[in-house]
Amino acid sequence: xxxxxxxxxxxxxxxxxxxxxxxxxxxxxxxxxxxxxxxxxxxxxxxxxxxxxxxxxxxxxxxxxxxxxxxxxxxxxxxxxxxxxxxxxxxxxxxxxxxxxxxxxxxxxxxxxxxxxxxxxxxxxxxxxxxxxxxxxxxxxxxxxxxxxxxxxxxxxxxxxxxxxxxxxxxxxxxxxxxxxxxxxxxxxxxxxxxxxxxxxxxxxxxxxxxxxxxxxxxxxxxxxxxxxxxxxxxxxxxxxxxxxxxxxxxxxxxxxxxxxxxxxxxxxxxxxxxxxxxxxxxxxxxxxxxxxx
Numbered sequence: 001x002x003x004x005x006x007x008x009x010x011x012x013x014x015x016x017x018x019x020x021x022x023x024x025x026x027x028x029x030x031x032x033x034x035x036x037x038x039x040x041x042x043x044x045x046x047x048x049x050x051x052x053x054x055x056x057x058x059x060x061x062x063x064x065x066x067x068x069x070x071x072x073x074x075x076x077x078x079x080x081x082x083x084x085x086x087x088x089x090x091x092x093x094x095x096x097x098x099x100x101x102x103x104x105x106x107x108x109x110x111x112x113x114x115x116x117x118x119x120x121x122x123x124x125x126x127x128x129x130x131x132x133x134x135x136x137x138x139x140x141x142x143x144x145x146x147x148x149x150x151x152x153x154x155x156x157x158x159x160x161x162x163x164x165x166x167x168x169x170x171x172x173x174x175x176x177x178x179x180x181x182x183x184x185x186x187x188x189x190x191x192x193x194x195x196x197x198x199x200x201x202x203x204x205x206x207x208x209x210x211x212x213x214x215x216x217x218x219x220x221x222x223x224x225x226x227x228x229x230x231x232x233x234x235x236x237x238x239x240x241x242x243x244x245x246x247x248x249x250x251x252x253x254x255x256x257x258x259x260x261x262x263x264x265x266x267x268x269x270x271x272x273x274x275x276x277x278x279x280x281x282x283x284x285x286x287x288x289x290x291x292x293x294x
Contacts, residue, residue, distance in 0.1 A: 031150040038150040042207070045109075045184070049204040052196025059193035066194065067202040072241045074108020074206055077101045079243050079260075079270040082110060085283075086164070087117045090258040091274055092285040095168075102172055107183045108206045112173040118160040124255055125160075127218075127228045134214045137229055145208075145215035209239040217248035228252055237267065244268035258286050 031039050056063075081101025084090040093101065102113050110116055119134065126132040133152045136144035157165050187198030216233055223229035236246035244260035245251075247268065251260050261268030277283040 026151060028147060032153050034153045035150045041180075042146070042149075045200045045203045045207070048184075048196065048200035052193075052201050056193040056196055059197050063190075063194050063197045066190075067197045067205075068241075070198060071108065071202050071206050071209075072243075073104045074110070075209070075241055075243050075245075076270065076273060077104030077106075077108060078110045078116075078210065079240075079245050080274060081105055082113060082116050083120070083245070084258050084260075084270065084274070086113055087120045088256050090256055090287045091278075091283045093277070093283045094281075097277065097282050103179065106172060106176060106179045109180070109183065109203045110210065112169075112176050114157055114161055114164050114169050114173065115154045117164060118155040118157055121160045122155045123214075124252075127230065127252065128223070129226050135229075136215050136218055137223075137225055141215050144218065145211045148214075205239075209236075210245075212236055212239065213245055213248055217246065220249070232266070241269065242267040243270040245270075254289065256287055257289055259288060262289075 029039065077100075080091075081093070081098060082105050085093050085098065085101070105116070106112065123132055123134055128135045128137045130138065132138075134144055134148050139147075183203065184199045185195070187194035187196070190198065212233070213236075216236065217231055218229045220229040220231040230248045230252040232247045232249045234246065240246055244267070247260045247262070247266050250262050250266070258274050259268060259271040260266075261271065274283060274286060278286055
């Protein structure tokens with residue numbers, strides 16, 4: 001009942017969140033006051049990643065494997081923790097598991113849980129309409145992929161995630177600078193090549209993998225403006241390490257269930273992990289598709 005109430009609130013008209021004409025006509029480098037740190041951060045990690053690729057294009061298999069492992073763990077934090085558990089309540093993780101998932105998501109550059117969840121719930125409440133601040137339907141690919149991150153303020157917490165407005169979630173906002181500093185510099189312990197690959201290169205890869213869900217996964221051809229343009233994008237599964245986020249049409253059709261891949265040819269490692277954690281007693285209340293006649 002509580003989840004239904006929250007979604008009902010989110011579905012109310014949100015004219016105060018509509019992107020103003022002046023905001024979309026800003027130069028790409030202009031930021032809102034609330035998000036003024038995001039663009040410098042993105043420039044920093046992209047510039048550092050470029051230098052790293054020039055200096056260490058082939059850093060060795062152990063460094064690449066380390067970067068891929070951290071990116072995989074961060075993706076799990078985002079898809080299982082932020083997306084399925086917190087935003088949609090498709091499962092209830094043990095508090096310790098939830099804390100680990102939040103840390104992994106933040107270490108991978110996904111931001112604090114309250115900000116991520118508020119933006120995601122707004123997106124579902126207004127998919128591909130004027131009130132969907134991350135849709136490519138109105139303002140194009142690059143707006144949906146990146147620019148909205150620093151040119152649109154976060155949705156109001158009291159409206160989109162009042163259930164998260166308490167200490168156990170708010171504390172992560174204050175921990176974010178320390179976590180990102182560790183994420184960026186932590187690889188230095190293992191050498192200069194690891195600094196670049198475990199830090200900025202991995203962060204840039206993970207950023208664009210996640211942003212493709214907003215941009216590429218909302219480009220279903222011949223979709224009338226104002227209607228849901230979500231689509232499943234098979235090739236994006238590789239960037240997401242087959243964790244399931246690329247099955248975006250499935251998710252929009254049934255956002256409240258834990259499984260994103262609905263067939264054997266739609267791998268969903270995120271759901272497989274949820275199943276394992278459920279068997280271990282570390283998650284509960286997993287919401288699944290109800291089979292007719294079952």
